[in-house]
Amino acid sequence: xxxxxxxxxxxxxxxxxxxxxxxxxxxxxxxAISFDMSEGALDKAAKQSADFLDxxxxxxxxxxxxxxxxxxxMSRTTSIDGLRDxxxxxxxxxxxxxxxxxxxxxxxxxxxxxxxxxxxxxxxSITEIASGSKHPERVVGMHFCLPAQLMKxxxxxxxxxxxxxxxxxxxxxxxxxxxxxxxxxDKPGFILNALLVPFNNDAIRAVEAGVAEAADIDRAIKxxxxxxxxxxxxxxxxxxxxQVRLCEAxxxxxxxxxxxxxxxxxRMVAAGLxxxxxxxxxxxYQGNAMFxx
Amino acid sequence: xxxxxxxxxxxxxFPNGDxxxxxAVSRDQADIVIYSGMRFTPxxxxxxxxxxxxxxxxxDHINEDNPEHANVLGFARYRNxxxxxxxxxxxxxxxxxxxxxxxxxRDLFAVAELExxxxxxxxxxxxxxxxxxxxxxxxxxxxxxxxxxxDMDLTCKLxxxxxxxPIERVVRGGLAPYYRVSRELFDAFGAPAFAPPRRARIAFKxxxxxxxxxxx
Numbered sequence: 418x419x420x421x422x423x424x425x426x427x428x429x430x431x432x433x434x435x436x437x438x439x440x441x442x443x444x445x446x447x448x449a450i451s452f453d454m455s456e457g458a459l460d461k462a463a464k465q466s467a468d469f470l471d472x473x474x475x476x477x478x479x480x481x482x483x484x485x486x487x488x489x490x491m492s493r494t495t496s497i498d499g500l501r502d503x504x505x506x507x508x509x510x511x512x513x514x515x516x517x518x519x520x521x522x523x524x525x526x527x528x529x530x531x532x533x534x535x536x537x538x539x540x541x542s543i544t545e546i547a548s549g550s551k552h553p554e555r556v557v558g559m560h561f562c563l564p565a566q567l568m569k570x571x572x573x574x575x576x577x578x579x580x581x582x583x584x585x586x587x588x589x590x591x592x593x594x595x596x597x598x599x600x601x602x603d604k605p606g607f608i609l610n611a612l613l614v615p616f617n618n619d620a621i622r623a624v625e626a627g628v629a630e631a632a633d634i635d636r637a638i639k640x641x642x643x644x645x646x647x648x649x650x651x652x653x654x655x656x657x658x659x660q661v662r663l664c665e666a667x668x669x670x671x672x673x674x675x676x677x678x679x680x681x682x683x684r685m686v687a688a689g690l691x692x693x694x695x696x697x698x699x700x701x702y703q704g705n706a707m708f709x710x
Numbered sequence: 711x712x713x714x715x716x717x718x719x720x721x722x723x724f725p726n727g728d729x730x731x732x733x734a735v736s737r738d739q740a741d742i743v744i745y746s747g748m749r750f751t752p753x754x755x756x757x758x759x760x761x762x763x764x765x766x767x768x769x770d771h772i773n774e775d776n777p778e779h780a781n782v783l784g785f786a787r788y789r790n791x792x793x794x795x796x797x798x799x800x801x802x803x804x805x806x807x808x809x810x811x812x813x814x815x816r817d818l819f820a821v822a823e824l825e826x827x828x829x830x831x832x833x834x835x836x837x838x839x840x841x842x843x844x845x846x847x848x849x850x851x852x853x854x855x856x857x858x859x860x861d862m863d864l865t866c867k868l869x870x871x872x873x874x875x876p877i878e879r880v881v882r883g884g885l886a887p888y889y890r891v892s893r894e895l896f897d898a899f900g901a902p903a904f905a906p907p908r909r910a911r912i913a914f915k916x917x918x919x920x921x922x923x924x925x926x
Contacts, residue, residue, distance in 0.1 A: 612847060641788040
């Protein structure tokens with residue numbers, strides 16, 4: 418029997434991803450409870466969500482009444498016990514296995530016996546995360562893309578012990594939210610990051626190998642393949658330090674040489690060239706000059 | 711900047727009927743001479759000599775220590791298998807290519823409303839070097855049951871904003887021609903990521919079998 422979802426909890430809702438997931442749920446008519454340890458982070462997220470909704474109204478994409486209804490459907494808590502009434506809890510906390518496993522263990526004690534737990538992990542194994550719960554059959558992968566409130570895609574992944582009912586309920590909930598779920602196996606990076614992380618590394622290695630300058634590589638990819646953004650521009654947006662962390666998550670579990678951190682990437686991070694957020698990465702965001710030029 | 715087109719067979723970059731071909735002048739009148747499918751003739755009086763490349767390197771055609779080859783560049787207009795050519799020209803320089811020749815080639819292609827990415831003379835140039843490992847991984851994931859083809863393609867389109875998914879793209883361009891691209895890169899680099907995937911190998915073999923004459 419598929420569980421009816423009415424109330425959705427989001428752990429780590431003080432972060433960008435968690436806040437976006439809470440918006441997705443509330444926008445679709447579910448009661449959304451944002452949970453974070455930091456009151457300040459929840460305040461900031463609530464303001465960002467309100468700003469987003471106000472912009473949607475200003476652009477004519479949302480009525481004022483609907484905005485008010487969404488805001489009314491959202492509440493927040495800094496206590497995990499505040500999630501006790503949730504039918505579905507989605508975690509979007511720091512990408513660390515022990516952190517996520519510990520959280521699931523605490524959720525076991527706080528939530529009802531039939532609550533479904535979803536992990537927004539982008540790199541970790543759902544099965545390993547689920548081992549933190551006494552009820553791994555109620556744990557499923559649900560990877561949203563940033564920004565969650567704008568991106569339709571969700572990778573939904575069953576762990577080894579995930580029940581069919583849990584998977585089906587999670588899948589139907591994503592559809593009820595107007596999202597586009599795709600089913601993937603519980604493998605490192607699922608589809609998106611399994612393809613993207615090594616591809617971006619290959620682009621870095623092409624720069625390092627002197628194949629072409631960063632701007633020429635990005636132009637080739639955009640013009641030749643029709644991508645909206647070149648891989649090096651995308652890396653600057655993601656943050657080069659984030660790419661290092663992704664590599665460090667991927668390589669030990671895949672041993673794929675393409676997933677290993679490229680030496681140039683390490684050097685750039687060491688030099689403080691983190692991409693847009695530091696003003697310079699493969700491209701310079703003050704003078705718009707190409708890296709190395 | 712005028713150009714002459716010396717070719718044997720059809721150019722992959724500029725198929726028969728392409729406006730760029732129609733704008734060609736005679737070799738004597740041209741500032742730039744383009745060679746496709748034939749041995750080139752050095753001519754240091756020209757602003758540039760362009761050799762259309764397939765999967766091979768520019769170094770297969772020239773001797774970069776020969777001063778007569780300082781104005782010679784390679785190029786290929788990127789296309790996915792049998793898809794129509796894109797607007798991208800991968801312009802290939804060697805270590806002693808003159809800047810004047812590069813500038814002349816850029817001007818020529820800019821007038822034709824093509825966009826140039828300059829690269830050094832390495833196997834796969836830019837695009838194939840980057841996309842082949844990714845497409846190979848996608849085809850391997852499909853074999854391993856990570857997800858369906860539809861879901862993998864949809865993920866790339868929705869999650870990354872690609873105009874098409876990796877598998878639909880390779881299949882549309884032709885798995886058999888894709889095999890040759892992947893094989894060439896695997897031979898050049900020896901890295902497993904470039905090894906032709908199962909589906910491409912099969913397509914290539916089937917195409918070879920189908921092209922054999924049948925017994926009467």
